[in-house]
Amino acid sequence: MREELVQRNVAKLVQVRGATYEVNRGLNADQARNLRVVTENNPLKALYTLALYLGLRRGELLGLRWEDINLDDKFLEIRQTLQRVDGELRAVTPKTRRSRRTVPLIDLCVDDLREHGERQARDRKSVGERWVDTGYVFTTEIGTPIEPDNLRRNWYPVRTAAGLDGVRLHDLRHSCVTLLLGLKVPPHIVQAIVGHANLDVTMTIYAHTSLDEMRAALNKLGEHLT
Template sequence: MLRNALQHAMREELVSRNVAKLVRVPSPRYKVGKGLSVDQVRRLIAVTEGHRLHALYVVAAPLGLRRGELLGLRWSDLDLDTGTATIGQTVQRAGGELRLQDTKTEDSDSMLPLPDWTWLALLDHQERQQRERERLAEVWQDHGLVFPSEVGTPIEPRNLNRHFAALRVKAGCPDVRLHDLRHTVVSLLMELGVPPHVVQAIARHADVKLTLKVYSHANLDAMRQALGKLDGRLS
């Protein structure tokens, strides 16, 4: 209504310019979570041993994939001969429907090398899934997904959240989120001295500033300790 009124006023030459252009809309703020300790990650992975989604967490822990990217990963996206993964598809719920969609940006759509630990877990997972597919041949609906439901269809993202919620309690980490694994990857790589632009490429952030923001937020305790030392010198 306001926009139409402004356009009418401009046509009648009541105002000389579109004052709506003077309105500044604040940029959306990226909410940064916390990272996990190495011990927490190890405990989370340990309690998934033997579960059909064990490999999902072994992929998430070092690569920091988003929830939809994990659920949208296809076998055709993996080259298990060279040990690489191309992230090009995501599972999202939109308009009340579960949809397989391309990743949003070129930064999201990129190739990542697979650490040996992850590569071996995927090889085991591939064999396990083949046995599962053969056992459930009558009801299996193949979508070529690496981490499908028990009948081959895309997993509802909220169901993965529920699984992780039970997992984190069992691991003694009741307050962490699945997305915190992504922040953990950034934090650990930066602590290991990996250059920010390389960490940015692995996390597939559009801007290295976001990579640094995630790292600084995840390392609040480290900054507190550092400033504590400075306080000891100055006080």
């Protein structure tokens, strides 16, 4: 077009489908509280706490290092994710700028992380020279990174015990979004906490799970018009 060889921009005729985002219903407040009870003695209790309260992704949880956490000042930084790439377990840089973020820690998260650190120290002492010092927060009993599939296997009995059959581990992240928005936290704050690339994703998750609020709104309309 700059050379005036064509009269219109044919690229405008191309129709691009919007991205799809699979969303399941998240946990309600009672289910979230029950999950806390069920995971009380689970070696990965702190991982489930961060998934539910901070909305961290699986790769972010598994890629979290102790050097990324400041328990005294109560924050953590998401700098990398742990993923399988070409069959190899690798730490990779988050895909988007918003995914690379600093998240404050509430006292409950700090307490669970301190407890987890003590548990890990006991594991280190018990295996002695077999311990592999990777620096990861969530590891196997000998310090090596946790395979993503193995984390899923840990989750299955947890969700069954909590009466959450069919709920995916990723749905804890969705639960964080819906519970925060249900408490009237501004959407842009929720977006910053969970690291969504854009606000549309945050609101799509909420719209999928806010049937009770929509029903209440429609009831108000019905009452108003009668």
